Amino acid sequence: MSAPSSSSLSIRDLHASIGDKPILKGLTLDIPKGEVHAIMGKNGAGKSTLAKIMAGHPDYTVTSGDVLLDGESILGIEPDVRARLGLFLAFQYPMEIPGVTIANFIRAALQARLPEGEELEATDYYAKLYSKMDALSVPRNFTSRSVNEGFSGGEKKRCEILQMAMLEPSYAVLDETDSGLDIDALKIVSAGVNALRGPNIGMLVITHYQRLLDYIVPDKVHVMSEGRIIHSGDKDLALKLEAEGYDWVEKEYSAGKSAV
Amino acid sequence: MSISTSFPAEIATSSTLNHWPEWFRKDQQEAWEIFQSLRQPKRTDEPWRFANLKAIDLSDFHAAVPVQDAASLITRSSAHTSLAAKLIFANEVLIHNDQAGLPAGVLLLPLEEAAKNHEELFRKSFMTSEVRLGSKKFAALHRAHLRSGAFVYVPQGVVIEKPIEIWHWVEGENTTIFPHTLIVLGEGASATVIDHFVSSREERSLAIAVNDLTLGTNAKLHYVGVQDWSDKATAFHINTTEVEKQAVSTALQMNLGGAYIRGESDSHLLGEESRSVMLSINPASGTREIDQRTFQDHFAPRATSDLLYHNALADSSRTIFAGLIKVEEAAHETDAYQKVRNLMLSDEAEANSMPGLEILADNVRCTHGATSGELNEDELFYMMARGIPPKQAAQLIVRGFFGTVLERLENEDLQAHLGEILDRKLNLNV
Ligand SMILES: Nc1ncnc2c1ncn2[C@@H]1O[C@H](COP(=O)(O)OP(=O)(O)OP(=O)(O)O)[C@@H](O)[C@H]1O
């Protein structure tokens, strides 16, 4: 196994379970800064589990392997600390938080990144918030609405990307950010994601639809099945998966395994 | 010595009582006799189920003497920046009276002056309904010892845009005060009144507070009680609300302080299509006990009552809620809602909820319910995944939990103002 780059989000032979049920079974993936990788795979393959384990969800137990952020292991580190280290997860199912406005929520997240005793400057904050909202076509009155409460599916996803734009992570995992979006919203959100692309961020985009990858063109596409990456390729792999489904990859993979 | 032996002498001697008219002083004597004739509540009394009866042993408390430094309390009485009027009472003495922003015709007076100069109005609305949620004895004590209070009368058609703020300070170890706010809105009148209940020092004290809210046809009232007594205080907050045809009362009690708080809130929906919104925000921590009893009594058709109480319980705090919705025979097409939510932040905390319903009319819609839950782990994780430390995340969730009650106020300025008060005060051990 090659040594992980010190400028990457690196998952090394990760095994993880929920209760007694193993879900990740030796997953290895390296996302260098500056690149966008996509993961595709059937329902239940473990894609969201991978995302949540990276973010530090307490329900999952990592049994072996490691997750390295810029060369440092983040396993055993609290979720909020991971986030402040630069990791961002756009949730497949964002939570509703009654009574907490979007403006206060994002402000608390930014405030948590400042040194003790330093206060976030309110005018600058709102100026930045409004400009990002405008770019993502999120109506400005959303600032005073409770986080995700009563939002449509698409609004929730846009709000996730708004948070990402405000928090400027160095690594972002986007879990099915495209599902629930209409065509126009898909373009807007993709443009928002593309605007954040650059040498200082590595992204992992989880999706079921090749269509998203027309807008957010990935450097690499990986296929996940039963808790492992079973195939990797360039962006054209997504087209092939779209046309032919997953069976051939799985067959190739088991053939390869039995050949070993 | 006990309150029952030390207080009566003062009725006769207290010079402050001379401000009251003779008929009221007779009234007070009668109230004193009622207080003495009624026994202390017992655990087997339905309105005192689960109650901590030790907390209402009033033996060590005594009457108030004037505060030492009124000027500093006036300085400390600052909350809302844009007011129609402000009254400040300290140990039952009016120490500040600013009503420059009141529209013509509005009466904002010390109660004793209202009793003297507006006797009919006063008699019609001063503690006219029976106290029926358990504290009859303590309400009698209040009546017997009342020295002052605020009288708010808004005549027909007059709308006061800005809030009226009333401060009730208590000072002195084991001091007792009897705050009173009496609000009468004429037909179509509208007002916002905020009562602040505060201790000048971290002392043990007793307050037996009463408010009477009377809304004429089509009137609109926002009433807020910001209870922020010292953490050693015992307090009774006894409310009666009477709502006439198409009038809307929105009353919020925020219990931010106190060791033992007994709240009683009794809404009478007297007129057709009247509406009473009953709200309460209760951050409980330490060993605080908040015991609340409510009554939504529907007398007229097509009226609405909507109760929402949110309790967040940290440490070994305790809350009790007992609420009754009663739909009287004539009250067809009643809409009545009652919802209590307990957010349990500690295993040692205890929440008791006793919702109740009694329906004597047809075609009514009533829902009531109490829920208890802990902090939602997925919400916490979501916030932590944004970099918010768990303690702050929990605080935000609790703040949001209370924020959903504030959202019921149909006044954004008031919402924001009370939100700031909550932000300053909310420091629960979560
Ligand atoms: N809390 C849980 N308890 C039990 N099983 C779980 C739990 N969370 C996930 N699983 C199981 O783990 C497997 C992987 O789930 P995961 O959500 O990671 O799949 P996914 O690849 O994201 O699927 P989808 O494409 O449908 O979003 C599934 O079989 C799921 O039922």
Ligand SMILES: [Mg+2]
């Ligand atoms: Mg998933």
